[in-house]
């Protein structure tokens with residue numbers, strides 16, 4: 211194998227300060243992907259564990275000591291002149307004050323500002339992953355009252371990403387419940403995605419969530435939404451979501467679940483293997499709740515999605 215065919219393993223840190231701002235640095239003009247902004251990090255040394263490489267690179271480039279870090283996403287990208295595996299970690303605790311030890315420009319920015327900077331092509335899903343929370347709640351309800359009550363209970367747990375999937379309501383009720391839910395989400399800075407199968411107006415919605423059927427029937431990313439996500443059950447669906455340039459997917463069922471008793475669960479091992487093959491933030495769904503977060507992160511997921519598990523604090 212020639213050297214440019216070998217995948218370069220890179221440890222990358224999405225470093226956050228106490229206010230949730232993120233540190234970006236500018237790549238040297240003559241480096242690979244020079245002049246673009248990046249998340250600090252660098253190549254693993256032979257035999258070096260990735261967590262150790264992360265700590266070493268951030269010490270060398272920024273003079274900080276990593277204290278708390280968790281996996282965020284892994285990206286495999288072919289630049290033509292080199293293949294990279296970006297092993298991206300959330301760094302939420304560190305000692306010292308970050309400075310550009312190699313003379314590089316650096317900025318602490320709000321997550322929403324990530325869109326305003328030019329990053330290498332491989333970074334697109336990293337930016338989505340950095341902006342998404344670890345939990346995605348799904349709102350259901352058998353009546354308008356129950357849906358509204360569930361909505362308030364879910365938001366009380368601090369959820370910041372919500373899918374509206376209230377299915378069995380008369381049409382008129384459905385639109386009015388959605389309008390109410392949208393209003394509350396707006397007030398509480400919760401990102402709301404509306405399930406695309408519902409007979410409601412989604413023009414004002416911030417996001418659209420495609421069922422796997424709607425996903426497979428789509429040939430391009432629906433226009434006009436801040437977030438577009440899809441439900442997936444296998445590699446083909448995940449790949450299609452990736453090809454359409456969706457922001458994230460939900461993969462189910464990971465464990466056995468009462469809501470879909472006939473579906474065979476994937477299990478953690480298959481989840482890990484599937485996530486290893488795609489460059490997309492994915493929430494694990496099916497019999498999971500907040501207490502499964504660490505396991506989901508270790509499997510390469512963005513976090514955990516759920517229906518009933520988010521109705522009350524775990």
Ligand SMILES: Nc1nc2c([nH]c(=O)n2[C@@H]2O[C@H](COP(=O)(O)OP(=O)(O)OP(=O)(O)O)[C@@H](O)[C@H]2O)c(=O)[nH]1
Nearest residue numbers: 220222241242243248249250251252253294330332333
């Ligand atoms: N650090 C970092 N590298 C990235 C990002 N996105 C991305 O495509 N890369 C690619 O990952 C590869 C390795 O990164 P690097 O140049 O930081 O490696 P390094 O710190 O060890 O550099 P050195 O070779 O000067 O010692 C480069 O090809 C770079 O283009 C990113 O956000 N951060």
Ligand SMILES: [Mg+2]
Nearest residue numbers: 250251252253
């Ligand atoms: Mg570097």
